Amino acid sequence: MDFRFSEEEEAFRKDVQEFIAEEMTDEIRSKWLGGLLDTPVRQEFVTKMSKRGWLAMGFPEEYGGSGKSMPLAQYILNDELHKAQAPIVGKNLGVVVNTLLHHGSDQLKQEFIPRILRNEIQWALAYTEPEAGSDLANMQMRAELDGDEYVLNGTKRFITSAHFADYMWTGVRTDPDAAKHQGISLVIIDVPTEGMTLSPMNTIIGEQTNDVFFDNVRVPKERLVGELNQGWRYITEALTYERFAMTSFAPTIRKFKRLIEWVKTTEMNGKPMKDDPVVRRKIAHLAVLVEAGRMIDLRCVCEAVRPDYVPVNEAAMNKMWGGIVETVLTDEALDIMGPYGYLWHNGGHAPMDGDMVDDYLWAGHQRVAAAGVDLSKNIIARRYLGLPAS
Amino acid sequence: MDMEFTEEQRALQTTARSFLATECPTSVARAMETSESGFSQELWQKMADLGWLGLVHDADAGGAGMGNVELAVLAKELGRVLCPSPYIPSAILAGGAVAAAGTGEQKQRLLPDIISGKTVVAFALQEENTYFDARSVNATATANGDAYVLNGTKMFVEFASAADRVLVVARTAGAPPASEGLALFLVNPNDVNVRLEPLSTVSRDRQFQMVLDGVRVEADDVIGTPGEAWSALEGVIERGVVALCAYMVGAAERIHEMATDFAKERVQFNRPIGSFQAIQHYLAQSITEILAADTTVFYAAWTLDEGLPSREIVAKTKSFAGDTFRKATDIGTQIHGGIGYDESMDTSLFLRRGKQLQLSMGSTGYWEDVIADELLGPVEA
Known part of the structure; x- marks a missing residue:
């Protein structure tokens, strides 16, 4: 048992910190966990990381990887990026590259993996539909083979990166007669392709997401990922990677530390807020919940780097606890602030410039995105505890 | 890692x-x-x-x-x-x-x-209306030649009646909250000047109020240098607290297994109650908390072994493991339904210990005060 990172890992962490200190700007900084690569400066920032070989680590040389493996490198990299509110590298690498490596044809591996590792292309993940939310396997968008092409018709919803992505990683129904989990396939679609229409949706946290409509969109059949009708398996496997990438505790820890600093430097009724016994209890209780989260996170990391092991349960626990703690933290923080807690940006009186209000709204997003708190509990109950189907 | x-x-x-x-x-x-x-x-x-x-x-x-x-x-x-x-x-x-x-x-x-195992030694630290903190000890030890004379009242002394000796923390100097002046004394619980009053606990374990009314302790049984026991006590207490947390996590794991097994077997509405999401979500959240507490316990133990600063993590561990164990026993019993509250069921053993151990060796609130001191600094006078 050793809770330390190795010397090699610590050295890598220091490299990343130095890189961030040199390259990070306000323009790159994103309020949100895993900030999107939606602007040229953010993409340029990640490209600089790719030039250092940080995206290629652990992946095979024949697809542009460095071959050199440090199992915790991606975790350390994202951990530091999260702390700095910089764009992370989790989605493309975790979902697309891992899935292609395990299940993609050699042609798809050659075509996409090297360009992803050089950060030349951006991706949107497209699974959700109006009638396929938490019941994701209910996706209805049809893909019918016509000659050498699939013809796609239907609607995708909450496709967050669609307005700047080059490719869409898309779940489609290829066998409408099979049981719902067994008729789904995964295809890669160029963005834009004729027949594809985007309709933006602005969320309460100010982040754009999109509905995407497909009207006879044609996709070459070589763009099928893995085997026909096996898409559900690939998607659930990849959701685990996504859940894991999205639930680093670094942002929660950063918010908590900021709250502590604010409490230490604020007075209420002429007395230091930090001496208020109720505030002290709240801070201490939050510290315990955050520490527990950090431990689940590390437990998840240790499991995730085991070869050929997909940490389904650990990722679900991480996701669930992350949603709960983020909610309690932001709710208690605003509660400590009293009416100042509802002041939002640019008003001059808002503690932390109203960021905690954003964080409160974000917490709701955290509880529902990429399998929310309740779905995570279902996964833990069924897969970890072996409880019977409901 | x-x-x-x-x-x-x-x-x-x-x-x-x-x-x-x-x-x-x-x-x-x-x-x-x-x-x-x-x-x-x-x-x-x-x-x-x-x-x-x-x-x-x-x-x-x-x-x-x-x-x-x-x-x-x-x-x-x-x-x-x-x-x-x-x-x-x-x-x-x-x-x-x-x-x-x-x-x-x-x-x-x-x-x-x-x-x-030949000698069982009980441990007497906490007193009436004080926290589980050696610095709040009021009991006095007055030098009398080479010997000392002890006066004071200890609380929550476990197994005192069956013990061969009780190790008593008392002051040779200073007053709370000074860490200087603390000393350790081996006392015979059968001494005529010791009075043991049994405390009735929810776990039905053996705990006592121990009244020291002029108890004479000879030089041989004055442990170490009088007045300088604090640093030894601090380390030993942290070790004991982490051990108690591990005990609680093990017990939490067990009641959770019992509840999960029961939920798989117990049929109502023509299906196992474990198929209901209401039950599944309780068990899913509880196991996540238990595993988090488990990792926290081992992280704290490892921190002690490495000689790293440990007060904050020990405090967090006791708070979290205590709360988690209590909740696990509460939910675990509830999932058993009415039968869970049958005195003859094991659930009742866990349920009663769930609350007691959460409050033992410093309650959640006590350790939260410690965490606040570490994170925010002490309260200014």
Whole structure:
């Protein structure tokens, strides 16, 4: 048992910190966990990381990887990026590259993996539909083979990166007669392709997401990922990677530390807020919940780097606890602030410039995105505890 | 970063689990609730023979020289069966304090008997209306030649009536909250000037109020240098608290298993109740908390073994493990439905200990105050 990172890992962490200190700007900084690569400066920032070989680590040389493996490198990299509110590298690498490596044809591996590792292309993940939310396997968008092409018709919803992505990683129904989990396939679609229409949706946290409509969109059949009708398996496997990438505790820890600093430097009724016994209890209780989260996170990391092991349960626990703690933290923080807690940006009186209000709204997003708190509990109950189907 | 047990740790876990399954099923915990001493002398001797009482003691005292991680491995197993024994007070707290503060002669004289199980030593720290903090000790020790005379009242002294000796924390100088002036004394619980008043607890274990009314302690039984016991006590208490947390996590794991098994078997509305999401979500959240508490316990134990700053993590561990254990017993009992509240069911053993241990060795609130001190600094006068 050793809770330390190795010397090699610590050295890598220091490299990343130095890189961030040199390259990070306000323009790159994103309020949100895993900030999107939606602007040229953010993409340029990640490209600089790719030039250092940080995206290629652990992946095979024949697809542009460095071959050199440090199992915790991606975790350390994202951990530091999260702390700095910089764009992370989790989605493309975790979902697309891992899935292609395990299940993609050699042609798809050659075509996409090297360009992803050089950060030349951006991706949107497209699974959700109006009638396929938490019941994701209910996706209805049809893909019918016509000659050498699939013809796609239907609607995708909450496709967050669609307005700047080059490719869409898309779940489609290829066998409408099979049981719902067994008729789904995964295809890669160029963005834009004729027949594809985007309709933006602005969320309460100010982040754009999109509905995407497909009207006879044609996709070459070589763009099928893995085997026909096996898409559900690939998607659930990849959701685990996504859940894991999205639930680093670094942002929660950063918010908590900021709250502590604010409490230490604020007075209420002429007395230091930090001496208020109720505030002290709240801070201490939050510290315990955050520490527990950090431990689940590390437990998840240790499991995730085991070869050929997909940490389904650990990722679900991480996701669930992350949603709960983020909610309690932001709710208690605003509660400590009293009416100042509802002041939002640019008003001059808002503690932390109203960021905690954003964080409160974000917490709701955290509880529902990429399998929310309740779905995570279902996964833990069924897969970890072996409880019977409901 | 590596959370795997070593082979030695795994072996300790396996041995402990199979030994306790045979020698200490939960019927022992139940039987001891109505026994005179509160623990089984026979089981205690077997635990000593397995080397458990000396697990963390140095080899030259007859111990195995293992660390806090191994202690946590063992304490978790003790917790799974709710093993009733003076393990933490005698082997860890009193034994540990003698090892940390005692003179060479005292260690040689006292530790082998503590480790072999021949001597049970209770531990008397907390007092009336004070926290579980050595610095709040009011009991006085007044020098009388080479000897000292003790006066004061201790609370929550576990197994005091069955113990051969009680290690008492008292002041030779200073007043709360000074850490200077604390000293350790071995007291005979049968001394005419000691009065033991049994406390009735929800776990039905043996705890006492211990009134010291002019108890004379000879020089031999004054442990270490009077007035300088604080640093030894601080380390020993942290070790004992983490061991208690491991015990609670083991017990939480067990009640959760019981509830999960029950939910799979119990049929209502023509299906197992474990198929209902209401039940599934309780169990899913509870197991996540238990695993988080488990990792926190081992992280705290590892921190102690590495000699890293430990006060904050020990405080967080006690808060979280205590809350998690309590909740696990509450939910675990609830999932059993009406039968869970039957006194003869094991759920009742866990439920009653769930609340008691959360409040033992510093309640959640006490340790939250410690965390606040660490994060925000002390309250200004």
